[in-house]
Amino acid sequence: MAEVPEPTHRRRSHAGTRDLERYAGLFAERTSVMRSSAMRDLMAITARPEVISLAGGLPDTSTFPPQSFAAQMTRIAQESAAKALQYGPTEGFEETKDCILEVMGAEGMLPDPDDIIVTTGGQQAIDLVCKTLIDPGDVVICEAPTYPGAIPTLCSYQADVVQVECDEDGMQVELLEQLLAELRAEGRRPKFIYSVPSFQNPAGVTMSLLRRQRLVELARSQELLVVEDNPYGLLRYGGEPMPPLYQLDGGDFVIYLGTFSKILSPGIRLGWAVAPPPVMEKIVLGKQAADLCTSTLTQYFVREYFAERRWQRYVDDLVEIYRARRDTMVEALRTYFPAEATWTEPEGGLFIWATLPDYIDTSDLLAKALRADVAFVPGQAAYTDGRGAHSMRLNFSGVDEEEIREGVRRIGKVIAEQVELYGTLTGEHRVPEPAEEPQPNVVPFRKAEEA
Amino acid sequence: MKVAVLKGGRSLERGVSLRSGARVEDALERLGHEVLPIDVGPDLVKRLVAERPEVAFVAMHGVGGEDGTVQELLEILGIPFTGPGAAACARCMDKVQAKDAIDDAGLPTPHWFAFNQTAFREFGAADALDRLEETLGFPLVVKPSRGGSSLGVRFARSAGEVPQALISAFSYDDRILLERFVDGRELAVSVLGDEPLPVVEAILLEGDRYDFEARYEIGRTRFVCPAELSAEEERAVTEAALATYRALGCTGFARIDLILGDEGPWLLEANAIPGLTDTSLLPQAAEAAGLTFEQLVERILDLALHPTAA
Numbered sequence: 001m002a003e004v005p006e007p008t009h010r011r012r013s014h015a016g017t018r019d020l021e022r023y024a025g026l027f028a029e030r031t032s033v034m035r036s037s038a039m040r041d042l043m044a045i046t047a048r049p050e051v052i053s054l055a056g057g058l059p060d061t062s063t064f065p066p067q068s069f070a071a072q073m074t075r076i077a078q079e080s081a082a083k084a085l086q087y088g089p090t091e092g093f094e095e096t097k098d099c100i101l102e103v104m105g106a107e108g109m110l111p112d113p114d115d116i117i118v119t120t121g122g123q124q125a126i127d128l129v130c131k132t133l134i135d136p137g138d139v140v141i142c143e144a145p146t147y148p149g150a151i152p153t154l155c156s157y158q159a160d161v162v163q164v165e166c167d168e169d170g171m172q173v174e175l176l177e178q179l180l181a182e183l184r185a186e187g188r189r190p191k192f193i194y195s196v197p198s199f200q201n202p203a204g205v206t207m208s209l210l211r212r213q214r215l216v217e218l219a220r221s222q223e224l225l226v227v228e229d230n231p232y233g234l235l236r237y238g239g240e241p242m243p244p245l246y247q248l249d250g251g252d253f254v255i256y257l258g259t260f261s262k263i264l265s266p267g268i269r270l271g272w273a274v275a276p277p278p279v280m281e282k283i284v285l286g287k288q289a290a291d292l293c294t295s296t297l298t299q300y301f302v303r304e305y306f307a308e309r310r311w312q313r314y315v316d317d318l319v320e321i322y323r324a325r326r327d328t329m330v331e332a333l334r335t336y337f338p339a340e341a342t343w344t345e346p347e348g349g350l351f352i353w354a355t356l357p358d359y360i361d362t363s364d365l366l367a368k369a370l371r372a373d374v375a376f377v378p379g380q381a382a383y384t385d386g387r388g389a390h391s392m393r394l395n396f397s398g399v400d401e402e403e404i405r406e407g408v409r410r411i412g413k414v415i416a417e418q419v420e421l422y423g424t425l426t427g428e429h430r431v432p433e434p435a436e437e438p439q440p441n442v443v444p445f446r447k448a449e450e451a
Numbered sequence: 452m453k454v455a456v457l458k459g460g461r462s463l464e465r466g467v468s469l470r471s472g473a474r475v476e477d478a479l480e481r482l483g484h485e486v487l488p489i490d491v492g493p494d495l496v497k498r499l500v501a502e503r504p505e506v507a508f509v510a511m512h513g514v515g516g517e518d519g520t521v522q523e524l525l526e527i528l529g530i531p532f533t534g535p536g537a538a539a540c541a542r543c544m545d546k547v548q549a550k551d552a553i554d555d556a557g558l559p560t561p562h563w564f565a566f567n568q569t570a571f572r573e574f575g576a577a578d579a580l581d582r583l584e585e586t587l588g589f590p591l592v593v594k595p596s597r598g599g600s601s602l603g604v605r606f607a608r609s610a611g612e613v614p615q616a617l618i619s620a621f622s623y624d625d626r627i628l629l630e631r632f633v634d635g636r637e638l639a640v641s642v643l644g645d646e647p648l649p650v651v652e653a654i655l656l657e658g659d660r661y662d663f664e665a666r667y668e669i670g671r672t673r674f675v676c677p678a679e680l681s682a683e684e685e686r687a688v689t690e691a692a693l694a695t696y697r698a699l700g701c702t703g704f705a706r707i708d709l710i711l712g713d714e715g716p717w718l719l720e721a722n723a724i725p726g727l728t729d730t731s732l733l734p735q736a737a738e739a740a741g742l743t744f745e746q747l748v749e750r751i752l753d754l755a756l757h758p759t760a761a
Contacts, residue, residue, distance in 0.1 A: 048461070359615040364603055364622035367463055418618050421568065425577045425614035 046375035052407035055375040058398035072304035088296040092118025096299045099306040122259035122271035130157045132282045139190040145382030161384045170207030192225040199232040199349025202393035219253040232349040237323035239347040268298035329396040336412030350397040374410040455504035459490035462513030471727035472510040478748040507532040513599040518544035533755040539700040543723035556698035563630040587631040595623035635712035640692035641736040647689045648736035652678035676739045691716040
């Protein structure tokens with residue numbers, strides 16, 4: 001038999017297409033503010049299999065029953081194959097909106113279905129709101145820290161992002177009032193205020209009822225738009241439910257963003273936005289330009305899934321799993337983090353925000369942690385101005401309890417080494433060993449005047 | 452020719468290395484070579500033995516790929532490779548070793564002190580800090596001895612900032628150095644074979660000049676090549692870079708970073724495997740010398756296969 005050399009690898013042959021200079025002159029100006037950093041390179045190596053990653057924001061999809069998945073897909077294939085493979089309306093199917101109404105209803109909201117648009121994940125909802133509202137240089141107000149994934153979106157629309165400090169009760173609305181007054185004095189009006197009021201990403205904190213009411217009042221009296229991003233509202237592990245801003249406002253000045261990612265699956269890429277009709281009209285045009293419509297197939301999947309009437313039970317299951325993981329992480333933090341560290345104890349969501357002494361830079365610490373095969377998100381990723389260098393975001397939903405404990409132990413160890421070293425450098429010979437007894441370390445944020 | 456492109460690995464600069472490697476692979480393909488891309492991992496030796504490439508193009512940065520580790524293996528396997536040999540790589544990667552060699556050769560490098568963690572943890576080195584700070588003055592620079600790009604490099608403007616800077620630097624390596632800050636223009640001279648390429652100058656566009664991050668962020672630093680230098684300055688800078696290249700025992704290529712102060716050049720460090728991405732300095736310098744990226748890659752290969760023909 002003739003020797004046919006086997007190709008040793010498969011690569012696209014695109015000789016020359018990687019040369020920047022061939023394209024650089026064509027780039028839009030906005031690409032120049034899309035920044036890359038040393039930190040992003042560090043994150044690139046967190047994907048090694050031996051690394052316990054507390055860096056992601058992944059829900060646990062392993063508990064979703066495969067039989068149920070198979071049954072729904074089979075039903076779609078048998079009953080609606082042609083439709084499920086076809087384009088759909090830009091706004092999304094009415095049946096999908098019915099599912100959305102159920103989810104929002106579970107938190108006490110009753111939007112008009114005409115005000116809803118189904119989007120390709122919650123991330124597209126953020127993008128479409130930005131596309132609709134932001135001109136280059138416009139002020140957008142966010143929480144400090146804010147959702148790290150919103151920053152690239154805001155930057156790509158060249159927003160001037162101003163961040164308002166959070167404490168254990170969420171965004172400090174008093175500071176927001178001051179900021180609004182200052183901006184007004186400069187003749188500037190923010191295009192919107194972006195907030196994750198419940199179980200915030202990354203801080204894990206929840207905005208108090210008083211602040212929610214005050215924020216809505218401010219929005220109504222000053223005619224400002226608030227963009228409420230609420231991916232985790234139903235993932236509550238303790239405490240009393242809080243009314244969403246959308247419910248308090250009634251939908252005049254609050255644009256609401258939701259998603260099926262955390263209560264069902266991020267893989268189906270299904271989210272939504274709810275906005276007043278004039279704003280929605282523009283968002284729909286923006287969506288048309290972006291991708292015509294959200295995947296019809298996954299919208300059918302959600303329809304079938306909701307028809308089984310078990311979605312709330314699945315959310316309850318997730319709540320049980322995540323509550324145990326949160327408890328495990330909090331306990332591990334008490335055991336393994338040094339006395340100098342503080343962290344939030346969220347009542348829901350996916351994240352804990354830990355803050356270390358101010359001589360530890362968490363981007364540098366990540367390099368050391370990666371050598372110990374553990375990863376987290378350095379706090380700077382949640383700020384646009386370089387702050388957050390002493391904090392980190394820890395995810396407790398994506399890995400099991402054993403890995404959470406081991407991951408936190410490894411991070412605790414590298415922190416303890418730095419704390420001890422600092423002691424020898426400054427003559428403050430601190431005790432590096434973590435305390436045996438749980439400590440009252442839950443002082444999530446410094447007070448505003450120090451922050 | 453069958454060329455293995457070694458890239459990736461586990462270093463903190465994995466991302467840059469993958470970009471360097473990808474670009475090199477394209478160029479090699481255009482030059483008609485058979486390309487064997489290898490993301491370096493536990494199967495490296497097995498693959499090299501099985502595939503028998505005629506030459507290895509090392510496009511790795513940082514610990515593991517730029518510190519002589521991979522080069523030693525290639526030397527043992529008898530596979531010619533691009534860039535400096537194992538010993539020179541090890542010297543360049545370790546800033547303390549490199550500064551020792553530069554200083555021994557009588558070349559000017561900013562005054563420095565090196566410590567390992569044990570000195571602080573077990574021998575009370577902190578008690579010596581006051582005296583060092585007095586000698587070096589402020590601001591001073593704290594660097595991990597082995598670390599790429601700007602990772603872990605910090606300025607301390609006062610004694611109070613030194614401990615924090617040390618903590619950052621020690622996150623990357625067990626050995627650090629404190630170095631006197633010298634003011635001046637930031638220059639990089641790439642050497643190809645035995646030929647210096649046009650000088651590149653890094654000009655910070657915005658922000659604090661002590662902000663090292665800014666230097667490596669696209670859009671915050673502008674690179675000018677060839678740098679605007681007088682003939683005399685250019686000669687001084689190029690000669691100093693070449694002398695450093697030789698003092699460190701480099702072959703193939705390397706990039707020498709230096710500061711041009713009022714009294715002349717100060718040598719800072721050498722990069723045994725400078726970046727080869729589309730925004731990296733060596734390709735920019737080569738282009739200023741009239742070499743396309745393919746020509747640069749071909750020349751680097753030539754130097755690996757015929758080291759004496761330099």
